Amino acid sequence: MNVAPPALVDEARRLGAELEIELAGLDEEAAARRALAAVGAAGLCAWTVPACDGGASTGGLAADDSVSVRVLCELREELASFHGLLDVMLVMQGLGSHPVALGGSKALRAEVLPAVATGASIAAFALTEPGAGSSLADVSTRAERKGEHWILEGHKTFISNAGLARFYTVLARTSGAPGDGEGLSMFFVPDDVWGLDVEPFEVIAPHPIGDVHFRGCELPGEFLLGDEGQGLELALQTLGRFRTTVAAAANGCARRALAESVARLSAREQFGRRLTSFQGLRFDLAEMDVRLRAAQLLVHEAASAVDAGSEATAEVARAKLFATEAAGWICDRAVQHHGGLGVKKGSVVERLYREVRALRIYEGTSEIQKLILARALLS
């Protein structure tokens, strides 16, 4: 099933093992910057950018010469098994910059993407607003044409890398009213543009995130990505390429949780016997293993289809839904197997339990994946 160069996956594993404890001891911003510097220096960020724009050559793994979803899945599964920030900081480089790869002018791509591929420039992807989450057509941030420029006005929330990013790819309304998906366009917005303001906040696991306000930001005409009105399509194409990798990250958390359960139940004795001798707990391990394996197979199916050039809408939704829900359950069982240690701050399973939760929410909630699947079944 594995297609990534073995040395690349070994490097991700080596990095994870080396940095897991160090990252846990740093504050959030320092840990995020350390994680990105490490994945950048190891050459992993190059796999988030197409080869023609300064990224790694996939040797034909992705039919359209784009980034390979299978390689990113293998990297995310590995990194997420050690620390969520290694995983998040890697993938945000791809998610935040992909609209530039899809819709940027040659000059903009040449200016922006090679630095993303080394980790020197941090990317962010700004779709969500206080009034537009699952329903992106409701975006109300506005971009109005003023001569050769655009003036951007609005408020985004839950934006990963807010405050760290060198640039944001922003979905904004250029025509119509909230609810009209065809009136949306995508823009490249550098972090140092006048009128951009960030308010960071915290979520339950380390993850740089916050609100981003645009108050009359003036953007040159060439910062429009793709055509006017094509913004929702660019956003959905980007999500279509990266969503399966969320499922792979969930598998990394689940794989680690299962390993932690096996180790703890094998070592711990109660009632004069090892915990692994109790059938109820053995059944748990078997169930965790089956769900993880099923999730890995679904990820492989979806990632292979996207790499082959298919939209694979149903396969991607199935993988994201099943893997993230399964990982939530597996991490929960691992906490239970550790008893009190499972909720003691600093234990691995306590961290996994917090890190895995958001995966059922971002890049399309579980409910949205069910709607996508049902639509495919009923069409």
Ligand SMILES: Cc1cc2nc3c(=O)[nH]c(=O)nc-3n(C[C@H](O)[C@H](O)[C@H](O)COP(=O)(O)OP(=O)(O)OC[C@H]3O[C@@H](n4cnc5c(N)ncnc54)[C@H](O)[C@@H]3O)c2cc1C
């Ligand atoms: C850690 C984290 C990182 C994030 N990073 C980014 C980022 O970098 N960029 C970005 O743009 N966004 C980001 N997000 C935002 C994320 O994509 C949204 O939170 C997500 O799309 C859900 O939107 P919402 O929070 O507004 O929930 P809502 O859309 O308000 O949904 C609330 C609940 O209602 C359910 N629901 C909604 N509609 C339906 C329906 N039709 N049928 C059934 N159930 C429904 C949802 O599934 C959910 O359970 C991030 C979120 C988190 C938690």
